[in-house]
Amino acid sequence: MSGEQFLSTSERTFVVNALREGIRVDGRGAYEFRGLSIELGGGGFGSAEVLLGKTRVLANVSAEVVRPTANSAEGFVLFNTSFSPMASPAFEAGRLTEEEVLVSRMLEKAVRRSRAIDTEGLCIVAGEKVWSIRVDIHVLDHEGNILDCACIAAISALLHFRRPDVTVEGDQVTIHPMDERNPIPLSIHHIPICISFGFFDKGERVVVDPTHLEEQVQDGDFIVVVNTHRELCTMSKAGGAGLDVARIVQCTEVAAAKAAEVTELIRGALTKSNEIKK
Amino acid sequence: MAIVTPGERLGLNGEFIASHGTVEIGDHIYAAVVGTVTTTPSESDGERLIIQVVPKSKRNMAASIPEVSSIVTGKVLRVNPRMATLSIMVVGETPCADNFQGVIRVQDVRATERDKVQIYNSFRPGDIVRAEVISLGDSRSYYLSTAKNELGVILATSPAGATMIPISWEEMVCPKTKVVENRKCAKPVDA
Amino acid sequence: MKSDVVSPEGFRCDGRRPNELRRFNCDMGTASGGYAGSGADGAAYVEQGNTRCLVLVFGPKEPSMRSAVLHDRATLSVEFNIASFSSGERKTKLRKDKRLLEMASIIKSTFESVILMSSFPRSEITIQIQILQFDGGSLHTAVNATTLALMNAGIPMEDYVVACSAGFGNGHPILDVNYTEEGMDVPVISLGITPRSGKVILLNLESRLHLDEFEKVVTLARDGCTQMHEILDTAVRSSAEALAR
Numbered sequence: 024m025s026g027e028q029f030l031s032t033s034e035r036t037f038v039v040n041a042l043r044e045g046i047r048v049d050g051r052g053a054y055e056f057r058g059l060s061i062e063l064g065g066g067g068f069g070s071a072e073v074l075l076g077k078t079r080v081l082a083n084v085s086a087e088v089v090r091p092t093a094n095s096a097e098g099f100v101l102f103n104t105s106f107s108p109m110a111s112p113a114f115e116a117g118r119l120t121e122e123e124v125l126v127s128r129m130l131e132k133a134v135r136r137s138r139a140i141d142t143e144g145l146c147i148v149a150g151e152k153v154w155s156i157r158v159d160i161h162v163l164d165h166e167g168n169i170l171d172c173a174c175i176a177a178i179s180a181l182l183h184f185r186r187p188d189v190t191v192e193g194d195q196v197t198i199h200p201m202d203e204r205n206p207i208p209l210s211i212h213h214i215p216i217c218i219s220f221g222f223f224d225k226g227e228r229v230v231v232d233p234t235h236l237e238e239q240v241q242d243g244d245f246i247v248v249v250n251t252h253r254e255l256c257t258m259s260k261a262g263g264a265g266l267d268v269a270r271i272v273q274c275t276e277v278a279a280a281k282a283a284e285v286t287e288l289i290r291g292a293l294t295k296s297n298e299i300k301k
Numbered sequence: 302m303a304i305v306t307p308g309e310r311l312g313l314n315g316e317f318i319a320s321h322g323t324v325e326i327g328d329h330i331y332a333a334v335v336g337t338v339t340t341t342p343s344e345s346d347g348e349r350l351i352i353q354v355v356p357k358s359k360r361n362m363a364a365s366i367p368e369v370s371s372i373v374t375g376k377v378l379r380v381n382p383r384m385a386t387l388s389i390m391v392v393g394e395t396p397c398a399d400n401f402q403g404v405i406r407v408q409d410v411r412a413t414e415r416d417k418v419q420i421y422n423s424f425r426p427g428d429i430v431r432a433e434v435i436s437l438g439d440s441r442s443y444y445l446s447t448a449k450n451e452l453g454v455i456l457a458t459s460p461a462g463a464t465m466i467p468i469s470w471e472e473m474v475c476p477k478t479k480v481v482e483n484r485k486c487a488k489p490v491d492a
Numbered sequence: 493m494k495s496d497v498v499s500p501e502g503f504r505c506d507g508r509r510p511n512e513l514r515r516f517n518c519d520m521g522t523a524s525g526g527y528a529g530s531g532a533d534g535a536a537y538v539e540q541g542n543t544r545c546l547v548l549v550f551g552p553k554e555p556s557m558r559s560a561v562l563h564d565r566a567t568l569s570v571e572f573n574i575a576s577f578s579s580g581e582r583k584t585k586l587r588k589d590k591r592l593l594e595m596a597s598i599i600k601s602t603f604e605s606v607i608l609m610s611s612f613p614r615s616e617i618t619i620q621i622q623i624l625q626f627d628g629g630s631l632h633t634a635v636n637a638t639t640l641a642l643m644n645a646g647i648p649m650e651d652y653v654v655a656c657s658a659g660f661g662n663g664h665p666i667l668d669v670n671y672t673e674e675g676m677d678v679p680v681i682s683l684g685i686t687p688r689s690g691k692v693i694l695l696n697l698e699s700r701l702h703l704d705e706f707e708k709v710v711t712l713a714r715d716g717c718t719q720m721h722e723i724l725d726t727a728v729r730s731s732a733e734a735l736a737r
Contacts, residue, residue: 124590124593124597125594125597127590128590128591128594132698136698137699137700226691243605245695252702253702254700254701254702255679255697255703255706256699256700257697257698258681258695258696258697259598259695259696260692260693260695260696261597261598261599261602261693261694262598262601262604262693262694263601263605263693264605264691265605265685265686265689265691265692265693266691266692267690267691267692268692268707268710268711268714271692271695271710272706272707272710275703276703279703304729304732306643306652306725306728307643307651307652308649308650308652308686308688310688322648324608324650326650331650331651333649333650334643334646334647334649335643335646335728335729335732336732356646399531399553399554
């Protein structure tokens with residue numbers, strides 16, 4: 024917590040009292056996301072810069088051919104997060120904070136464990152050559168809710184990414200350069216969207232997409248990763264104020280609705296970037 | 302008496318004052334540890350009783366901790382020309398749950414001729430020393446003093462392995478080899 | 493060939509019914525017996541089916557890291573270890589495996605909100621968790637064992653934290669999922685509650701579960717937790733009574 028600004032008691036009580044009257048400090052509704060803007064292709068295929076309110080995250084996807092483990096016929100999807108010191112005075116270059124561990128684990132669970140990406144389709148020659156897809160996440164600006172923003176950036180980048188085409192003739196493996204043959208998009212089964220909730224007043228008030236100020240004041244948090252098929256991919260709540268089961272179920276419904284909205288925005292951004300290419 | 306476990310409701314905070322081992326949440330008082338409930342009348346508040354949960358564990362939660370001017374007993378870990386470092390094991394009569402570190406600076410070894418003290422002639426590593434706490438010290442160790450007649454080395458082992466016997470306030474002799482060694486000895490308490 | 497998680501007769505692969513917990517066994521006060529040498533203030537050993545977990549609690553004591561001292565409350569540090577001989581294949585543990593760090597972080601956040609931290613300013617409480625045998629449900633077994641160990645150490649807590657897991661297979665919600673069932677692609681919810689209020693303090697899901705089934709599974713997990721609470725409470729009381737004699 025070095026360098027992090029401490030919060031005064033007045034600010035804390037202000038946020039909680041405002042919520043008791045149903046008002047959030049930035050004027051949003053309890054279940055309202057901040058303005059979301061997704062820019063694709065800034066760094067070529069597989070590059071996405073997402074702005075959620077003032078939180079800014081950049082995701083870059085790259086692919087390389089590697090040997091698989093043992094005799095498996097599946098490729099790899101690796102995540103690498105870096106919390107840049109320019110995002111917040113609390114981040115130091117090189118030191119792995121607890122928040123960073125949680126964000127990178129959440130992304131791995133949301134995208135990799137939920138089998139969002141078809142890893143079998145990444146196989147070139149079984150047991151010898153597979154694609155290893157690497158997603159680099161850079162947190163550029165921290166104004167709350169890095170996790171949701173990073174997840175949207177990662178998924179958008181993966182949807183936007185195109186890998187080189189490969190032909191296998193017997194033992195001969197040819198990787199065609201991008202200008203020779205059209206690159207191929209990744210095979211993605213479903214789009215997991217992460218929705219974070221913040222709780223205040225011993226679990227009585229719930230908000231979606233907390234700002235940095237709200238994150239510091241909240242009693243507890245709750246993270247739901249859900250896709251448009253209404254499947255829960257990941258859920259996480261540890262510590263903080265206790266919640267009723269009914270409240271949790273209600274949150275999952277809200278999360279499903281929000282996820283549908285965000286998926287629409289992502290699809291819109293993808294269509295727009297495809298049109299620009301044409 | 303019946304045993305209570307954490308989370309069990311004990312009463313209303315209008316009837317009881319929450320004390321050790323209990324927690325007050327809202328209007329009620331709940332047990333916070335595993336143990337038996339005791340109630341005692343309060344001196345200040347005539348209407349409410351003081352309620353406590355006494356743990357049954359053998360470990361004493363209020364384990365002894367050195368305070369200023371308490372007499373402590375410890376073992377010398379190392380010496381250097383400026384000070385002797387002790388591992389404090391007993392405070393008064395009760396053993397400590399965890400060993401604390403203490404130092405006896407060269408000027409606190411004895412009350413007279415404080416500048417002429419040689420630490421190596423006062424303490425050796427392995428000696429058991431009785432000392433008084435003079436300060437809570439810095440973050441690493443307590444500051445101790447043996448500048449009184451009844452403070453100093455109470456037990457020392459000679460190189461031959463026998464327990465040495467004090468013959469004066471600054472000498473101890475080994476009963477086996479009859480070799481005399483220098484120590485700042487504690488005056489034996491008359492039985 | 494994919495075998496059924498729940499057979500048509502209503503039995504699971506280990507012979508249990510869908511809403512049956514595994515056999516539970518625990519031993520508190522191993523601190524005074526076997527672990528006094530380590531200096532642990534509290535210890536508990538828990539067996540849930542074939543999953544075995546040992547938790548040692550140290551503290552409240554002087555903090556090991558001076559920089560982490562808080563002036564008004566204790567600091568909690570949790571270490572989560574899985575023994576290399578714990579599962580079917582011997583695994584040499586990767587140092588600082590992110591998954592273990594995450595489990596430790598989850599347990600730390602969970603207990604920080606239940607232990608009365610402000611009773612011990614400027615001190616540290618250390619919890620060391622060791623999974624000795626792994627047959628699924630390591631998170632919830634570790635949580636239960638930690639609750640017992642903290643009580644054994646006499647550290648004041650607002651309430652128990654009891655945990656249980658539930659999954660969904662073959663259209664049936666199942667309670668207390670074991671390793672084989674986890675391998676059959678059964679989504680597992682690990683749930684931890686404080687029994688006095690019935691509120692959820694820990695919830696962990698790592699595989700896909702349809703939203704429509706969610707409420708059934710989480711309610712079953714909550715009922716499992718209530719059963720676990722009765723079992724744990726009985727164990728705590730009998731151990732305390734044994735200590736008194």
